[in-house]
Amino acid sequence: MLDTTRYTTPQNTLSKEELTPLQSEATDITSSNAIVEATTTYTIVSLADTTTTLTSTEFTTTEIPSTSSTTTEQPTFYCKCPTLCDKVSSLMNSNGDLLNPEYYGEWRKRDGVTYLFGNEALSWDGAWSKCCSLGMKPLSLETMQKLSTVEGFFNNWALNIKFWTSGAFTECNGTKASSLVWCSINNFNFDTNIWHSSGTKDNSMGICVSATFEQGQFRARREMCSKFFAFACESGIGDPVQLLQNGCSAPQACIKNTSIFSGNELTQEPSLVRGSFIATCGKFYYFSRLKKSWSGARNYCCSLGMDLASISLSSRRDCVAKIHTEYSTRLNESYWISGRRTNIPGKHYWCSENSYLYPGEVDWASGFPKNEHECVLSAFNPSSGKVEFRTANCEEEMLFMCMAYAFDGIPKVQVYVECARSLRLATDEEDALLAYFGPPPSLKLMCYARCMGQRYKKILDNSLNLPNMFRYIEDAFNETDLQAAYKILMTCSRQSPTLSSCEYPYYALKCVMINGYQLVQRVLNAAISNPDTIPPMLFCQPDYHFCDIIQQNCTANVTLITQLTSTRKTDIGELVTLPNSITYFIAKRLPPSFTYYDALYYCCSIGKHLLELDSVKKLTDLFLLDSSLQTQSSTVVGPLAENGNGDLSSWCSSGSPVPTALFPGGTVPKNPCYKSSSCLFLDLQTTTLSYSHCNTSLQSFFICE
Structure with missing residues (x-):
């Protein structure tokens, strides 16, 4: 990093x-x-x-020289407040509403007054011009009640805390006597309690009034007007707060269902219909097989310790596109993601990341977004190879995509891992x-x-x-x-x-x-x-993709196939044929550190697959052919595939059902979280199947059919 x-x-x-x-x-x-x-x-x-x-360059006001000068600056009082306050019509739509209110800062509304806490640092004059350009006036704190109202906005506030107000000291007769006036409302009322203890009204060098939130209080200070602070505006007209509202629920409403976890390990899903967990680019993605409304989908994601996916980065879109490409037969539909429309047509918000969908990061499908739809879907376009966004009615039941960090550890490491892996850095x-x-x-x-x-x-x-x-x-x-x-x-x-x-x-x-x-x-x-990130609630990844992996990575080894055809042997095993004319490859001369994956791909390379038991009789027939097999403790068998309900009850290659008698208690177990623990081993003494670590070295033999 x-x-x-x-x-x-x-x-x-x-x-x-x-x-x-x-x-x-x-x-x-x-x-x-x-x-x-x-x-x-x-x-x-x-x-x-x-x-x-x-x-x-946005304003016509003249900046007073910076306070960083070593010379003593004499105060220059305003004889009267600024008289010009012009709204810039190009920033408004035909109804007089701001075109892009989210571009200017944080909006709040209380008691019929709209407040804007701006995202630019300007001089006092610059702040005046900025507020006016937006059809507003700089903030005034003429009563303690209003000060208390504004102060309440700053509970759990994560942004800047220093702002200009409309306050200024004026004098017109050249004397030292001066008066505080709230220029926005031409009001001379002020409460002595508004002043910060270290920035009182007696600072003769400060003519303009700023406000700072410190130690739980929003209080005023006298400052040189040339200083830079963020602007703060107010207005009794318009309602950008209402316009920017969306259908996102509060963050604390995203609740993990602890009953389906053992510690941090997911032990079961809260539904009989499972989906697919895929880890890539430093993230866990969950693609459901269950259809829900947008709100129902988000609740489901939260129950898994995840949230609806926010595809807010181009690198993230590329990763999701790669997933769709690799699992094209499985993931070929549209999926709810966390985007929702605000009350401004065409403007959307990522609910799980508390940020807007910016034009440069969005690929809308042709004809989208539609203003009558509030919720956002992700869909893969195989023609372009890209992930595109669409919109739909939020109550429509659709598949959905959840997301969480894949790395358990320090947040800064999680962020680094996602960005570095997404771009293969x-x-x-x-x-x-x-x-x-x-x-x-x-x-x-x-x-x-x-x-x-x-x-x-x-x-x-x-x-x-x-x-x-x-x-x-x-x-x-x-x-x-x-x-x-x-x-x-x-x-x-x-x-x-x-x-x-x-x-x-x-x-x-x-x-x-x-x-x-x-x-x-x-x-x-x-x-x-202290980054604001989605916490890594999932520590493990249920893996259901062995069948896909085999199909994608199976490469025939012409040399081995030719050798078997001519001699029926290779350096690790030989072909045997049962009386029923079925030919198997039995490998008993395994090299050191030969694992489940090695056996899986070896079978694939000679045009076969790992042994799949559709009945106990198949195993008995093999024992009769080669009695030495019975002296071994265990062997490996082929991976399982999902059925239509997401249960792992059939073999990958043949599709035949797994005899329940092969599992302890006669019940097919749930697929464990870790890929390294999701390989099937057959105990030859008890004739039962169980999962074990895929990287375990095989000590005996394996069979291909």
């Missing part, structure tokens, strides 16, 4: 400790081009050394991502960076998840470094719109690495220590 303590330059490799900030060569990041295009001279600086006066390849002075790495590596960024909730479509990253830097940096970090993130998030989905995160990461290596270090370390 990425080691962020090493950084590679064309000349040498420096450790983190060797990267002393170059005070005399501080990088100017006035524009995004200054960062991205800086390919001639590279200067690594600490966040404290980064001085900038970013000006957003070698363990040492990722180091090239940190060689940010060199040429761009391969597209595969860029896609790996995107996968990691999305799984750690740092990449959203072709953008940085700024609120999530803001929270890390707010907790990690002092005020001076925090301001520089805000500006680096804002600048580096503005990459060229022509970049592909995999190129964007690489160039954004490169930009931040060059201009603030401490920022990357801290954000990555914080991210991988």
Whole structure:
């Protein structure tokens, strides 16, 4: 996995400790081009050394110089609040609603007021313009009741906690006396209890008012208006909160059925109709054979310690497509996945990952999505070789696909395993991502960076998840470094719109690495220590695919077949024919470490299959032919196949039913979780079948028929 303590330059490799900030060569990041295009001279600086006066191209306001200047800035009071507050009509639909409300931050609604906690860090003027452009006004905290309302939004809040309000101190006659006014509502009322203990109203250098949630309280501070904080808006009109609602149940509603587990090992499924468990790309996938509504499907997945699958990454789509290709005769229908439509037509949400379906990550089938349908299906298109999405009525009963992490361990390892295995990444390849002075790495590596960024909730479509990253830097940096970090993130998030989905995160990461290596270090370390991921609830994989494996991997060995035809022998055994003219191959000269799989494929290579007992008489006939077989303790027999109900009660090759008398108690046992324990052995002394480890070395013989 990425080691962020090493950084590679064309000349040498420096450790983190060797990267002393170059005070005399501080990088100017006035524009995004200054960062991205800086390919001639590279200067690594600490966040404290980064001085900038970013000006957003989205607004017409003028930025006040940054507080990182060493000179004393005299306060400049507003004589009156801003008078212009223009809505940008191109951001709205014909009904006056925002076209893409999820692009701007977190929405909340309480007491008829809609609140937006934004995802950009701006100056006070910039925050005013941003809220106005969205048809809103900056947040005001004119009463303690309203402050308490806003404070309630921040319980279990995982995003940034510092915002601008509409508050400002004004004076028009040149005196030192000034008044606090909430500019959004032209209100001079304020409660003395709104002030944070370390940022009171008496800070004469701070003219604008921010608000911060700390230690369970949302309180105001006076700040220099040129500082960067996230914007926060409010409005009594429109309802983006309602528009973004979806049919997802609360995360705590996903409940594992502990009665079907022994510890963390799945011992049975909660239905007589089983499905197929497949492990690939660092994930467990479960394809049902039972049809349910979308809600019923999610509940079923949860009972297995899983959740409905979210195919939110292109690499994940490729893995699911590969599964469909390998098991084309088994998995050839549509399956419910976790996507549901919001109240905005055409906009969908991954319920199991709490993220949106972004256009760059979705392949809709022709004619889809349909606005009258809320729930999303996955279907494989054999013509294109791709997984496509469709929509249907949520109450319709369909097959479904569940998903969970396959790796039991530290969450950061689970994320790495999924991304690395999905892209078939070698363990040492990722180091090239940190060689940010060199040429761009391969597209595969860029896609790996995107996968990691999305799984750690740092990449959203072709953008940085700024609120999530803001929270890390707010907790990690002092005020001076925090301001520089805000500006680096804002600048580096503005990459060229022509970049592909995999190129964007690489160039954004490169930009931040060059201009603030401490920022990357801290954000990555914080991210991988506590990622928001699906917990690995399944430790084992019931394996029902021996028949498929045999068919896909069976290769005839012409040399062995020719040898048997001419001599009826090979180096490990010989052909024998019973009086009924049935010919068997009995192998008794086994090499060391010869396993069940070796026997399985050896039989296949000579045009036969492992012994399948449709009756005890077949075994008796073989003993009469070669009495030495009876002196052995056990042998191996062919694997079992699923029947229409998912039960393992017939042989793979012949399809004949397994005599129940061969199993202890006369009952066919459930297939065990681990593939390594799901191979059938025949006890020759008791004539009973049982499962054992597939990697066990065979000590006696095996028979092919």
